[in-house]
Amino acid sequence: MQFSESPTQIRQDAVFVRSSVEQRDAFWRGKDLPSVEKADLALNQILADLPSEETRRVLANLELIHVQTNDILAEGGVPISHCYFPLDAVVALVANLEEGATVEVGLIGNEGMVGIRVILGRSTGAYLAVVQIPGKCLRIKPDLLKAEFKRGGVLQDRLLQYVRYMLAQVSQTAACNRMHLLEQRLCRWLLSIQDRVKTAELLITHEAIAHMLGATRSDVSRVVGALGKLGILHSSRGKTTILDRKALESTSCECYWIVRNDYIYPLRARKASSGKGNL
Numbered sequence: 001m002q003f004s005e006s007p008t009q010i011r012q013d014a015v016f017v018r019s020s021v022e023q024r025d026a027f028w029r030g031k032d033l034p035s036v037e038k039a040d041l042a043l044n045q046i047l048a049d050l051p052s053e054e055t056r057r058v059l060a061n062l063e064l065i066h067v068q069t070n071d072i073l074a075e076g077g078v079p080i081s082h083c084y085f086p087l088d089a090v091v092a093l094v095a096n097l098e099e100g101a102t103v104e105v106g107l108i109g110n111e112g113m114v115g116i117r118v119i120l121g122r123s124t125g126a127y128l129a130v131v132q133i134p135g136k137c138l139r140i141k142p143d144l145l146k147a148e149f150k151r152g153g154v155l156q157d158r159l160l161q162y163v164r165y166m167l168a169q170v171s172q173t174a175a176c177n178r179m180h181l182l183e184q185r186l187c188r189w190l191l192s193i194q195d196r197v198k199t200a201e202l203l204i205t206h207e208a209i210a211h212m213l214g215a216t217r218s219d220v221s222r223v224v225g226a227l228g229k230l231g232i233l234h235s236s237r238g239k240t241t242i243l244d245r246k247a248l249e250s251t252s253c254e255c256y257w258i259v260r261n262d263y264i265y266p267l268r269a270r271k272a273s274s275g276k277g278n279l
């Protein structure tokens, strides 16, 4: 593939649809939310396989909700109402720049949690947290999570490990946005999404990808079209299918591997020590 343009071109007209999470909260108020099962906890890497006493306490305070594309789960400077543990949803952390420009600074899937600043003593969000791939999340009130964190159990270790990982991810993404070409960044981003949803068919539009990469929709469509001609992707009607992951990996910048390895090494160590084998 020919890399023909300068690195990041920040998009200036990005606008997100407002959250509908609050509206669904109103719908559920006074009704019973779906009950949370231990099996649900197993779908999030922070909550999976906690000691039984921690599992019991956390389970009592979690709610299971469905989130939709463009739902906003947290916002910079706004009090965090809940912390969210994605089960199969994927959430992007987005920096809002002046004049409406946006660019993604991190992704959160079933390896993590939205609202990590709560355990660092902050009650407001740092970035916009907007749903990219719809699905299920477990959520908990910040005060209840902080209380469990202060007990100093396995959950505390996991959350601190996740903070370290997010620092690495956000700083690497910042460098990537500044230094690497749109083609490389788009490949990195698609690989990062696929890792979290475990499917090659991604229900995401060129418009949404453009919001995340700080690019124009036409530039994203041009790059996707070029990758399509190489047989790497197929994109149609709001769905992008990864046809050749190996080629996508070799077209991505190194940022994908740097961030992925920072996450996967601790997780592999945990799985090995718990006797659950390698990833």
Ligand SMILES: [Zn+2]
Residues within 6 Å of the ligand: 175, 176, 177, 180, 184, 185, 188, 253, 254, 255, 256
């Ligand atoms: Zn990069």
